[in-house]
Amino acid sequence: MSEASTTAAVQxxxxxxxxxxxxKPSVTALDSIDLTVAPGEFxxxxxxxxxxxxxxxxxxxxxxxxxxxxLTVFGKTARQARIDQEYGxxxxxxxxxxxxxxxxxxxxPLELHGVNSxxxxxxxxxxLALVGLGDFAESYPDQLSGGMQxxxxxxxxxxxxxxxxxxxxxxxxxxxMTRERMQTELxxxxxxxxxxVVFVTHSIPEAVFLSNRVVVMSPRPGRIRDILSxxxxxxxxxxxxxxxxEAFFENVSRVRELLHGEAPVGIKPTAARGVENR
Amino acid sequence: MTGTSPTGTPERRRGARRSGTTATRxxxxxxxxxxxxxxxxxxxxxxxxxxxxxxxxxxxxRTTDLAMPHVWDMIGRLxxxxxxxxxxxxxxxxxxxxxxxxxxxxxxxxxxxxxxGMLLAILMQRFRTAESAVLxxxxxxxxxxxxxxxxxxxxxxxxxxxGDFTWESWMSVAxxxxxxxxxxxxIGALRGLNSPDAIHVELFRSYGxxxxxxxxxxxxxxxxxxxxxxxxxxxxxxxxxxxxxxxSIGLRGGIGRMIIEFAQQASGDPAKTWAPIFGAxxxxxVAAGFxxxxxxxxxxxRRGEVPA
Ligand SMILES: Nc1ncnc2c1ncn2[C@@H]1O[C@H](COP(=O)(O)OP(=O)(O)OP(=O)(O)O)[C@@H](O)[C@H]1O
Ligand SMILES: [Mg+2]
Numbered sequence: 003m004s005e006a007s008t009t010a011a012v013q014x015x016x017x018x019x020x021x022x023x024x025x026k027p028s029v030t031a032l033d034s035i036d037l038t039v040a041p042g043e044f045x046x047x048x049x050x051x052x053x054x055x056x057x058x059x060x061x062x063x064x065x066x067x068x069x070x071x072x073l074t075v076f077g078k079t080a081r082q083a084r085i086d087q088e089y090g091x092x093x094x095x096x097x098x099x100x101x102x103x104x105x106x107x108x109x110x111p112l113e114l115h116g117v118n119s120x121x122x123x124x125x126x127x128x129x130l131a132l133v134g135l136g137d138f139a140e141s142y143p144d145q146l147s148g149g150m151q152x153x154x155x156x157x158x159x160x161x162x163x164x165x166x167x168x169x170x171x172x173x174x175x176x177x178x179m180t181r182e183r184m185q186t187e188l189x190x191x192x193x194x195x196x197x198x199v200v201f202v203t204h205s206i207p208e209a210v211f212l213s214n215r216v217v218v219m220s221p222r223p224g225r226i227r228d229i230l231s232x233x234x235x236x237x238x239x240x241x242x243x244x245x246x247x248e249a250f251f252e253n254v255s256r257v258r259e260l261l262h263g264e265a266p267v268g269i270k271p272t273a274a275r276g277v278e279n280r
Numbered sequence: 281m282t283g284t285s286p287t288g289t290p291e292r293r294r295g296a297r298r299s300g301t302t303a304t305r306x307x308x309x310x311x312x313x314x315x316x317x318x319x320x321x322x323x324x325x326x327x328x329x330x331x332x333x334x335x336x337x338x339x340x341x342r343t344t345d346l347a348m349p350h351v352w353d354m355i356g357r358l359x360x361x362x363x364x365x366x367x368x369x370x371x372x373x374x375x376x377x378x379x380x381x382x383x384x385x386x387x388x389x390x391x392x393x394x395x396x397g398m399l400l401a402i403l404m405q406r407f408r409t410a411e412s413a414v415l416x417x418x419x420x421x422x423x424x425x426x427x428x429x430x431x432x433x434x435x436x437x438x439x440x441x442x443g444d445f446t447w448e449s450w451m452s453v454a455x456x457x458x459x460x461x462x463x464x465x466x467i468g469a470l471r472g473l474n475s476p477d478a479i480h481v482e483l484f485r486s487y488g489x490x491x492x493x494x495x496x497x498x499x500x501x502x503x504x505x506x507x508x509x510x511x512x513x514x515x516x517x518x519x520x521x522x523x524x525x526x527x528s529i530g531l532r533g534g535i536g537r538m539i540i541e542f543a544q545q546a547s548g549d550p551a552k553t554w555a556p557i558f559g560a561x562x563x564x565x566v567a568a569g570f571x572x573x574x575x576x577x578x579x580x581x582r583r584g585e586v587p588a
Contacts, residue, residue, distance in 0.1 A: 065482050085488040097479040101501050101581040114489050114497065144583055 009077040011166050011198035012039040012062055017071030019057050019224075031057040033223035035071070041165065044192060044199045046209035046216045048261065054224025055202040059170050062200060063091055075166065087115065089166040090159030090197075094174045096151040098143040098158075105130065105139040108158045115162070129157040132191060149180035156188070160195065167192070167199045174204065182245070185211055189240050206261070210253045211240065218260045228260050317351050324348050349551040357551040358558070371552060375538065375559040382522050382534040383563050385450050389457025390518040390567075394511065396458065397465025404466075405473040405499065406491065415470075422463050426521070430456060430528035449531045456529075457521035461514040468510025472503025504581035511574065515567040523560055535559050 019032040031054040039045050047055040060066045061073055064080040075083035083089065090111075098107045106113075108129050109122040117125070130136050133153040143151055152172055159167055173181045185208060192199055203209050209216045213232050220227045232253050234240065244250050324343045331347075332340035341347050358372040400418065404411040433455050437447035476498050484494045526536025538556040546553045575582070 063486055065485060084486060087488065089486075091483070091486050093479055095477075095479055097477070097483055099480070099498070099501070100583045101504075110497075111487050114484075114487050114493060142583055 009041070010038045010074075011041045011043065011076060012037065012200060013072075013074045013077075014038070014058070014062070015072045017058075017061065017068045017073055019054070019061060019066070020069045030223035032061075032068075033225050035224075035226055037217060037226065037229075039166075039198055039200060041198050042196050043215070044201065044213045046201045046203055046213040047219060048203055048206065048209045048216055048257065049219030049224075049227075050221050050261075051204075052224075053219040053221035055219060056170050057224065059168050059200060059202055063089060063168050087111070087162050088164060089168050090162065090164040091168045092152075092155045092159045092170070092172045094171040096143070096148075096155035098151055098154055100143050103140050103142055104135065104146070104154050107143065107154055108161055110158060111161050125161060126157075129160055132160070132194075133157045133187065147180075149176050149184060152176065152184065153187070156191070160191070160197075163195065163197075165197055167197050167201075169199065170202045171204065172201075173208070181205075181208070182242075186240075186242060188212065206254050206257045207245070207250075210234070210250060210257060211244065216257055218257065230257060230260060320348070320351060324350070346547070346550045349554065353551040354554040354558075357549075358555055362552070371555050375535075375555050378533065378535045378538045378556065379559040379563050382519070382526065382536065382560075383566060385454050385526075385534065386457055386515075386518045386522040386563065386567065389454040389522060390461050390515055391458075392454065393458035393461025393463075393514055393518060394465050397462040397510075397514070398469055400462070400466040401469035401473055402495070404470050405495075411470070418463065418466055421459070426456060426460075426524055427528055429459065430525055433459075434529055449529055452529050453522055453525040453531050453534075456525035457518040460517035460521035464510040464513035464517065465507075468506045468513075469503055472506030472510075473499045475506060476502045501581050504578050508571065508575050508578070508582070512568065512571045515571050516564065519560070519564050519567055535563065 014035050014037040017032060017035045018030070020028050020030050022028040035054075035058060037045075037058075047058060049055055057066070061068050062075060062080060064084040067080075073080050076088050078086065078088070098104075099110065102110065105123075105126045108126040109117075112122045112125060126139070127136075130139055133156060135150060135153060135157070138146065138150065143154070146154065152175075156169075156172065159169075173184050176184065189212060199212075201209075201212060210232055216230045216232060218227045218230065219225065230253075234244065234247075234249055234253060323340070327340060327343040329343055331338050331342040345353075358375070359370055361368045362371040362374050400414060404414055430452070434449070434452045437452045437455070440447045473495075480498055480502075481494070484498055489497075522534065523536040523539070525531070526534040527540060531537065535556050538559070539553075542549075542553050542556055
């Protein structure tokens with residue numbers, strides 16, 4: 003294994019995933035997927051429902067295993083990476099434990115891995131400040147709004163300072179305003195922590211605003227149609243003004259054309275890397 | 281930052297679910313008891329002495345003092361003497377002593393039942409095969425009548441002997457109580473242990489922690505809302521099991537025997553029959569109160585599910 007700086011955060015090579023069930027036709031959720039995510043890079047997966055975005059994320063998280071192909075996370079097998087806590091994960095539902103306070107929820111992974119109480123307190127205080135919930139440490143999840151719960155879930159995913167964040171539509175259940183504010187915060191947070199992110203979304207503007215690269219997928223069977231580099235300032239410099247920027251709209255249209263249009267459909271589904279200006 | 285106050289919301293929610301203060305709830309409870317008393321006395325006053333019959337079938341009881349003593353007679357009898365000579369004592373004291381005895385045996389039965397029920401539930405959660413192998417037997421076990429197992433338990437118990445330990449009758453009664461108590465616990469706990477959402481289970485998997493840690497940090501806390509009703513049922517079953525088993529084992533000192541003894545004196549002293557029944561009710565109330573207390577202690581684990 004080479005140095006951390008040169009090892010890809012995620013390396014997916016020729017991965018298939020076929021779901022088989024008794025007395026039902028098998029479903030090819032993913033078909034020969036190749037994808038590399040560099041350390042610190044923000045990559046979004048976008049595509050119509052059922053194209054295998056969640057499945058791909060779950061394979062990376064070792065919550066499921068590929069039917070074929072290889073998958074490494076920081077040069078290790080997905081299983082080893084999970085055991086070594088290389089990634090933090092957040093889902094569409096916050097998945098907070100209702101009987102734990104906000105602080106105790108954030109401290110959950112630390113507690114499970116034997117961090118002492120003083121260390122946990124310090125870390126949860128830092129994270130609460132980071133997600134702007136400093137006053138709510140002792141509140142219970144049912145006392146928070148949906149957006150606040152989601153921020154707690156993100157803080158929990160960041161608790162062990164993972165080098166990789168896996169997020170499956172974490173803002174899917176939020177209203178548009180909260181959603182945009184959360185996106186801005188996520189851009190800031192990942193800028194500060196330097197973590198790589200694999201981010202599943204249904205929203206084109208969201209994908210463009212957050213990402214270095216957008217992976218456009220197509221369904222039945224789940225394939226990568228194209229990978230688009232976003233031509234915008236580095237993610238750390240993105241803020242609210244960007245949403246009204248001409249360049250932002252240009253990128254949004256490029257992704258939209260790829261998603262809807264027949265444009266460069268996957269004759270070579272894997273490596274049609276980017277459009278001209280990168 | 282979203283504008284909801286941290287405390288405003290839950291109070292509103294809780295208020296909507298449970299209306300009224302403690303005082304009004306107590307008043308309603310007392311009103312319910314009063315209603316029963318009034319109905320009893322009203323029927324006794326206006327109902328026919330021979331009871332209400334349809335054909336040969338008695339649908340409402342006789343209203344004689346023998347069948348339905350006045351409520352004040354039943355209560356008054358509690359404060360008069362029972363027995364004669366040296367062991368004369370007020371009825372209420374005799375009933376209270378019997379109730380404490382029964383409560384103690386029922387408590388032992390409850391604890392044993394809860395431990396066994398929990399262990400079975402944990403075993404069934406851990407191993408799918410255990411669930412399919414054990415669950416049918418658990419359900420079947422409850423179809424065996426108490427009368428049938430009481431002599432068995434006593435016989436097996438009598439054969440137990442090691443060191444200074446000797447099996448005593450009250451232990452047989454406790455075992456029978458636990459036999460009734462473990463059932464709701466094992467079923468309720470199994471549902472509770474399986475209740476965490478897939479998202480929570482996967483989260484724990486992503487943390488790379490094993491089954492035991494997941495059990496203690498996720499499954500057991502999540503099972504509390506399912507467990508409390510099961511524990512309440514188990515407590516009621518343990519009390520009933522104890523009273524019935526006292527009769528079938530022939531254990532002296534508890535409410536069960538007292539009900540039989542006093543009933544035999546019913547023709548001469550009808551109001552006295554009711555005294556141990558009040559005792560049994562008191563035991564049930566104490567047991568229910570204990571579970572309510574447990575619910576208060578565990579209230580943290582009963583917070584509503586997080587809205588998505
Ligand atoms: N556990 C499973 N068993 C069988 N089939 C599955 C399973 N999980 C996913 N699939 C199938 O795999 C395909 C891809 O599912 P996946 O959840 O990855 O889609 P998605 O892109 O995340 O969709 P959405 O945007 O709606 O979340 C679907 O056709 C789905 O039916
Ligand atoms: Mg999905």
